[in-house]
Amino acid sequence: MIVRSLELEGFRNYDRLAAEFHPQVNLIYGDNAQGKTNLLEAIAYLSSARSHRARYDREMIGMDRTAAHIRGTIESRGRTFVVEAQLARGRTRKLFSNGVRLKNAGELAGVLNTVLFCPEDLYLIREGAAARRRFLDSAICQLRPRYAQALAEYGRLYEHKTRILRDWNEHPSLLSALDDFDLRMAQMGALLIHYRAHFVKRLQEAAPPIHRDFSGGGEELSLTYTTVSNIPDPLASPKELLPLLLDHQARHKQAELDSRQCLSGPHKDDLLVDINGLSAKTYGSQGQTRTAALSLKLAQREIFQAETEEWPVLLLDDVLSELDSRRQAFILNRIRGGQVFITCCEEEKLEGLEGGKAFHVQGGSLI
Numbered sequence: 546m547i548v549r550s551l552e553l554e555g556f557r558n559y560d561r562l563a564a565e566f567h568p569q570v571n572l573i574y575g576d577n578a579q580g581k582t583n584l585l586e587a588i589a590y591l592s593s594a595r596s597h598r599a600r601y602d603r604e605m606i607g608m609d610r611t612a613a614h615i616r617g618t619i620e621s622r623g624r625t626f627v628v629e630a631q632l633a634r635g636r637t638r639k640l641f642s643n644g645v646r647l648k649n650a651g652e653l654a655g656v657l658n659t660v661l662f663c664p665e666d667l668y669l670i671r672e673g674a675a676a677r678r679r680f681l682d683s684a685i686c687q688l689r690p691r692y693a694q695a696l697a698e699y700g701r702l703y704e705h706k707t708r709i710l711r712d713w714n715e716h717p718s719l720l721s722a723l724d725d726f727d728l729r730m731a732q733m734g735a736l737l738i739h740y741r742a743h744f745v746k747r748l749q750e751a752a753p754p755i756h757r758d759f760s761g762g763g764e765e766l767s768l769t770y771t772t773v774s775n776i777p778d779p780l781a782s783p784k785e786l787l788p789l790l791l792d793h794q795a796r797h798k799q800a801e802l803d804s805r806q807c808l809s810g811p812h813k814d815d816l817l818v819d820i821n822g823l824s825a826k827t828y829g830s831q832g833q834t835r836t837a838a839l840s841l842k843l844a845q846r847e848i849f850q851a852e853t854e855e856w857p858v859l860l861l862d863d864v865l866s867e868l869d870s871r872r873q874a875f876i877l878n879r880i881r882g883g884q885v886f887i888t889c890c891e892e893e894k895l896e897g898l899e900g901g902k903a904f905h906v907q908g909g910s911l912i
């Protein structure tokens with residue numbers, strides 16, 4: 546997938562923009578607060594109709610404007626698509642592909658897919674397990690609609706069960722629904738564990754070679770998926786996992802009632818990351834944990850390509866700082882296949898760029 550060109554009108558601090566991009570590396574540089582991230586945000590929006598940092602669409606409309614327009618020409622699956630998003634204050638957004646109005650945002654995924662890496666992702670390894678679960682969940686959702694459904698259903702059930710556990714003392718009748726919730730949660734949980742285990746198996750193959758190359762051969766990355774403790778093989782079928790989850794729930798039922806918390810299920814899963822045999826979270830340096838986080842995202846991109854035979858567009862926001870020159874050179878020149886957009890502040894990074902195209906952003910314009 547390649548974003549050939551992009552036009553913006555009234556989007557964030559872009560009054561008007563028209564840009565043609567390189568099919569491989571595009572380096573977007575400029576001072577702080579000039580519009581580099583806004584540009585990546587616009588591209589990402591064309592793939593999902595969602596922003597990684599705006600809660601509401603209206604935040605992306607220029608301050609003094611009533612509407613914003615994003616238009617991209619995309620090459621995908623051997624065809625050319627013109628994808629458009631129209632955002633207007635007080636009205637629902639409209640999405641179009643080749644002039645035809647799309648019924649929902651999911652249809653954009655059939656045209657453009659992006660993998661975005663933003664500064665917060667640099668802490669993926671250092672943060673709590675929730676961040677790594679989010680990474681797994683969003684990667685698997687892009688590939689497996691059934692997983693996305695199961696995840697949403699599990700989330701709803703989890704919230705309901707949490708409310709029952711919180712309020713059962715005051716309203717004992719709530720307990721009559723608990724067994725039903727446990728069964729549904731175990732059914733959905735079995736699916737989540739099965740899909741997560743299979744995705745991590747593929748990450749275990751794809752991420753270590755990337756990390757090795759990234760670190761100049763000096764570091765060996767290893768990944769382990771951890772889930773509900775009585776499951777010996779998370780790769781087993783959902784049917785085989787279900788009785789194990791029910792058994793774990795039954796053994797923790799009293800503890801859940803006492804603590805008023807949902808203790809059993811894959812909402813506590815984690816992805817353990819080791820570098821050279823040591824926990825990266827506990828012992829890794831800044832550069833190592835950042836490299837590991839990037840390797841995971843690059844591996845996600847490779848898995849997507851292997852499944853769909855299309856490279857998703859890679860959007861790297863401000864990831865070069867804090868990496869040594871060898872690791873920076875890896876980002877700039879050795880990410881193989883597909884189109885990459887990289888934002889950075891310093892102009893000197895241009896010296897390290899061996900091909901592609903560089904864009905200087907200033908005050909919402911390309912100069």
Ligand SMILES: Nc1ncnc2c1ncn2[C@@H]1O[C@H](COP(=O)(O)OP(=O)(O)OP(=O)(O)O)[C@@H](O)[C@H]1O
Nearest residue numbers: 557558577578579580581582583604605606607608
């Ligand atoms: N809805 C909006 N309308 C107009 N301007 C906006 C809007 N939202 C954000 N901005 C402006 O966009 C600028 C920030 O752009 P952006 O986040 O792309 O910066 P950046 O170039 O990536 O900077 P940094 O290097 O600091 O990350 C800020 O000046 C901000 O005020």
